[in-house]
Amino acid sequence: MNLSRWVRGLITGSAMLLAPLFCLADDGRPVIDLILPVDNAPLREFATQVQTHNRDYDVRQFIQAPPPQAEQGDILVTVSDSLLEVIAGEDYPQKVALYVSETAFLDHKAPGVSAVYSNQPLRRQLALTSAILDQRPARIAVPYLNPYFLENLATAITHYPHLSPKVEAASADRPTEVINRLIQQVDVLLATPEIEIYNADTIRSILLSSYRHRTMVIGPNEGFVTAGALASVVSQPVHYALQLNTILKTAKETGAMPPADYPREFDVAINGSVARSLGLSHLNAELLKKRIQDSLSRSGL
Missing domain, CATH: 3.40.50.2300 (Response regulator)
Incomplete structure (x- = not known):
């Protein structure tokens, strides 16, 4: 659960x-x-x-x-x-x-x-994206509100030269306008873990737009995958x-408390129906997890 x-x-x-x-x-x-x-x-x-x-x-x-x-x-x-x-x-x-x-x-x-x-680190979601694409070139959109996530992306994206990021600040009042426009221009929407952007009020519009334009949605969590995103890295209780x-x-x-950290263990959640609609019915969660681990190990992330 x-x-x-x-x-x-x-x-x-x-x-x-x-x-x-x-x-x-x-x-x-x-x-x-x-x-x-x-x-x-x-x-x-x-x-x-x-x-x-x-x-x-x-x-x-x-x-x-x-x-x-x-x-x-x-x-x-x-x-x-x-x-x-x-x-x-x-x-x-x-x-x-x-x-x-x-x-x-x-x-x-x-x-x-x-x-x-x-939340999962963006580097894991990027590694998942790369694994799903089998390292094929792709355009990815990363809308954001907090520049903190932009900094995280900049550090990790250098390890994935086949992924071309299109980054744009979203409006706090109407985030779906930027997101839906970007969905039309890219192959993948990489969702940051910002509930101000990705929440119950925006999920329907974002996912309908992604279906219409056959754009893969990666992240931000298992709830979005259940609702219709393609996949996400997730951690269990x-x-x-x-x-x-x-x-x-x-x-x-x-004698000291360790610093805050991301969950160290993780799984991959896949929406099978969405995967089939995108011609990706072959995706296997355990294989993707192994590829993510290998990718992060090689890049030192």
């Missing part, structure tokens, strides 16, 4: 403190206070994954806010952008933000906080749970 579906419809307003949804016996293990944005079955499943892959810790669940200071554990772990203010304002020895937007996390500048981003374990091991060994 994709983690992006778990954090939809986040509760806004004042934080709501609940009793732990479960609490293991006090057996001397360090305590993780896992703060979830909402209480639902998928997030409970994710909490189970966190416990399963972090058995050296006692994982307690709370909704939207940690317990009172006198009852707090050793490690604070939050899930989603909506809890960035919470993690920045709490005084825990160790703090980790999971499934947070890269740009939102960087904007908060929370010192001493480690994180695993919700278990990947985040395992990476949390790696972060905590590193902190224990070095």
Whole structure:
């Protein structure tokens, strides 16, 4: 199950403190206070994954806010952008933000906080694009709002000389105008992980335009692939749970929290119907993943 579906419809307003949804016996293990944005079955499943892959810790669940200071554990772990203010304002020895937007996390500048981003690096999506095309020359459009992603693209695109980027800033008010115009001029639309551009209000227009002009859409996430994008690199809940374990091991060994990073493990999601309509029914997710890994290894990205 994709983690992006778990954090939809986040509760806004004042934080709501609940009793732990479960609490293991006090057996001397360090305590993780896992703060979830909402209480639902998928997030409970994710909490189970966190416990399963972090058995050296006692994982307690709370909704939207940690317990009172006198009852707090050793490690604070939050899930989603909506809890960035919470993690920045709490005084825990160790703090980790999971499934947070890269740009939102960087904007908060929370010192001493480690994180695993919700978005994939553009270099992986570029490697996926190259693998799908089997390194054939292609024109790719990359509309953006935040110049941060333009800088990331500039670093990675040099390793893919067969891909000719057409980059243009989109309007925050009417992003689909630029995107739909670019779709008519290129072979591939590479979507940045900017929800201001790619969201429930814009997805229909963008995908209909891509169908009409037979333009491949790569990214930005599994939700877009389900809706009609061709493919995307994605990370699953278990990947985040395992990476949390790696972060905590590193902190224990070095005495410092590692810097924020992208999810290290990933899969490839493909929309089979869209692939067939584009004459790409041969695409294989595992083979594409292997090609991405090989490409990134060769280029040192």
